[in-house]
Amino acid sequence: MGRLIAVISAVLVAVFLSSILVVNEGERAIVSRFGKILKDDGITRIYAPGLHIKIPMVDKIKFLDSRIQTMDGAADRFVTSEKKDLMVDSYVKWRIRDFEKYYLSTNGGIKANAESLLQRKINNDLRTEFGRRTIKAIVSGSRDELQQDALRNASESAADLGIEVVDVRVKQINLPANVSSSIYQRMRAERTAVAKEHRAQGMEQSEIIRAKTDASVTILLAQAQRKALEVRGEGDATAAKIYADAYGQxxxxxxxxxxxxxxxxxxxxxxxxxxxxxxxxxxxxxxxxxxx
Incomplete structure (x- = not known):
């Protein structure tokens, strides 16, 4: 008899524990019962953080992350207003704003589906913004303006997914590999030509300086030799005078x-x-x- 009471008590405890729904901080939960989402007056019931009651073995729980998420995809190709290709690497900060709409639009709140749809919208918005600008305006202009315009458009386009776009940032802008290679080769040829020109000018200046130096050395030697002859002549004259004075005495x-x-x-x-x-x-x- 005692064993039966223990078993019943254990079963009751297990049923009680399985009927408790724990929603952690930073999460929201949606409950579906017999394949239908629980609603209150036609509005999907969203479970906030805390303890809630559910029917064991019947209710299915879908937890949704309410925190800010980061989507950092691969670089994509965009075309500028002058039909030039650019490889743009960007990232997006987003979070769920309408949990019911998010759940329904992403096939049951699947994050991969949400990011795939959001990435498509963000790329379309960025493509529009890049298509309105030239490479010079993108590289030399204000990137903040481009990002703010992209954020505004993304916030509007992502609303039908139940997503709020918090921020859109462009990390890096590069030219495609083939274009970068051709530009690099052209720049290298230009720099080589400039280097050759500078080298030729340097050699010309070197010859001019060497010629001026040789001329200065020749002039200095001639002046020194003339001075030496003058001193020698003065010495000879002085010696001759001394000899003459001595001879006279x-x-x-x-x-x-x-x-x-x-x-x-x-x-x-x-x-x-x-x-x-x-x-x-x-x-x-x-x-x-x-x-x-």
Whole structure:
């Protein structure tokens, strides 16, 4: 008897627990009973966070995330007003605004279906905004203006899904790979041509500077040589004057010194040979100390 009471008690506890519906914070719940959504006066019943009662084994619960979601898809191709292709990478912040409409439009609140439909609408809105602008306006202009226009259009187009678009952001704008390659090659050719031109100008300036330097060196050397000759001439003149003054004071002593210098310069080694007349004046001081 006691075992039966325990079993019944366990069953009752299990039934009670299975009849409790717990909706967490940041979630909403929709209950379908026998395949039909529960409604109040024709309006779908949305269960807010908290504890609720359900019929076990009969009610089916669909939990919906009420927080802000991020949809970051792959980059897509857009065409500008001048028919130029751009690869645009963007992301969208969104959340559920009308849970009933969201549930019905996404085939039972399936998030993948919601993002697929939303991505299509966002791309259409972005395609419209890019189609109204040139590449220069997109790249050099205000990206905030483009994003604000896209957000406004997306909010209107996503309303029929029960979705509120919180933000639309363009992360990156690139040219397609084939276009980027051709532009890169053209830019490289242009830069190479500019580099060659600068290099030629540099070589020309180098030759001009080298020629000016060589001319300056030649002029400096000529001036230095002229100055050296002038100094040497002045030195020779001074020496000649000194010799002349010395000769004027004592001609005989001056002649004696010059003869000694001549003897010293003439007899440098044992093999020196001089052929002179015996009565030559060259040996006058060797013949007589007085030189007479």
């Amino acid at each position: 004592d001609p005989e002593f001056y002649s004696f010194l010059r003869s000694l210098e001549a003897y010293k310069g003439s007899f440098q080694g044992d093999s020196n040979v001089m052929v002179l007349e015996p009565d030559s004046d060259f040996f006058k001081y060797m013949k007589s100390p007085l030189g007479k």
